[in-house]
Amino acid sequence: MTIDDVARAAGVSRQTVSRALNDKGEIDASTKQRVLDTAHELGYRPSRFARGLVRQDSISVGLMIPDLLNPFFTEVAAAALEAARKRGWHVVVYDTGDRVEEERGTLEVIASQVDAVVGYLSLPEDEIDKLIRGLPAVLIDREHRAERYNAIRIDGEAGVHAAIRHLADAGHHRIAMLDHAARSEPSIRHHWFATAMAACGLEPVAVSRADQSLEGGEHALRELLAEHPDVTAVFTFNDIIAIGALRAARRLGRRVPRDLAVIGFDGLQLGTLVEPALTTVALDTRELGALTIEQAGRLLARSGPLSHDEAAVKAELRLRESA
Amino acid sequence: MTIDDVARAAGVSRQTVSRALNDKGEIDASTKQRVLDTAHELGYRPSRFARGLVRQDSISVGLMIPDLLNPFFTEVAAAALEAARKRGWHVVVYDTGDRVEEERGTLEVIASQVDAVVGYLSLPEDEIDKLIRGLPAVLIDREHRAERYNAIRIDGEAGVHAAIRHLADAGHHRIAMLDHAARSEPSIRHHWFATAMAACGLEPVAVSRADQSLEGGEHALRELLAEHPDVTAVFTFNDIIAIGALRAARRLGRRVPRDLAVIGFDGLQLGTLVEPALTTVALDTRELGALTIEQAGRLLARSGPLSHDEAAVKAELRLRESA
DNA sequence: TTGAAAGCGGTACCAT
């Protein structure tokens, strides 16, 4: 079913069909109506590829998200969508379910579908290279693993320092961290935590690892407190883990923040919803999304990319109730 | 920058370039390498449109979501993405921010970008008609407003009946509902509520309207209880409103479920997270997503669409702690 | 107002 079929059925040339469909002038009203009618009867739809080929507009970017149901990634995705819409871009979203095979498969197929890829990728850089073959890419939060690709960094150093300082000022000196358990190396957030502790003249009581889920946080806090009952404050890799910890604390009968102070990382809206509201080192996810899209735009336009400093979003301490 | 530029630069024909890029056989290894190198130097990327034009594969659907940050829609989106990925489809996501203006603008531009649209649309059908001009569309949860389009319904009748029956059996007879405030007409969920109440021989104490937000639910419950202090149970339009109500109840010093029973609708994961966990009439969002994509597939294949009964997902009472 | 022809940027088929 092509434009020619419609033309034939309506007894006109295909240019006339094109005119009718695209609301161009220079066409008799009755002809137009007749063409429109036959097109409708035939159930004709113009090929988006043929159209795109000739009108060189419309940009679409692929957005890679590890798990859309994780509220943090939901916020990032929403922010990226918003920034893209302002430019009239289309965003093709892929949820890789945190599986590298899915990442691979998606990247393999993505190259012929979008003009750029943005988002979270856990594959090593050389493998990404092979898969996307020059497709412009903007990776988010690669921590120390972003060498060759343009990445948007999350700079939580000052925020974490402020958080630890806040705990220290409140008299806490038995402080622990719940880091994530995904990769074998400690996270960069842990690094910030360690230097912040040192700057306050404090020694971490312990650093446990938690799955990035409510249950993960709950479980990890229970274990932590079992081993170190004297801990009075915890800093966590992210808000999800922190909220799990909050729940564990409540079930253990520890009152937050009186018996145990909890500080998360991310600044999720979800944190305002729990009781007590979560104190956290907050990220501006909308800025993160905007920067990501901005960087993609620069790559596509081949104008200079954002500098190392510009390509970062700073996180800052947001005091609520849990610390 | 086209395939011809690369061919010229490498001193070969464009077919040879095509072979090199697509890993076809029948090409000298050294030639291939030379072509690949020049392509890389030139920063050449094949046009996805030209490619799509000749290889007629790859389907992409537009997914319209009113507000991705609303956890319910996040779940639906994730479910649709999952179902689409199983078929190898690409999903272009549009967050309309609950504004009809955005809906219009998106639909207008979408027709030349995707093979089908699915999701939530609040525009009236005749306006949708004009905008998408025959693009296959699957609307979700149009309640009673879906006449001509294929829609996936949410059938909560039995679930709501079970919920009200549960309340009645627990001795509640002062029951109210917090409906949504979006449209002027009462929701179909309200209709189910009303018939369920009647079936139990009960008379609703009141039906208030709430914005679909935590604050909306909180506010609405306060007003409701101010006017009708004798209410002992509420059924809400959705879980978000219910969670807001939960918060209001706690702040008013009403213990849930002892002083006030609360039942929501949707079955959000979020509801397991609040304290007490929310009893709700739960929807299988994954099934909803799967059905939506399935229906889109049938429309594209021009095979028969799902029947009225098949195109529905049933909601059922999920007892947790709040009632 | 309408139609013929020339692309848009690729891939596939058939020679060479």
Added chain:
DNA sequence: ATGGTACCGCTTTCAA
């Protein structure tokens, strides 16, 4: 192993 040519389905330019 490589190149010539047709063609994918549509829009734009130019004549008629």
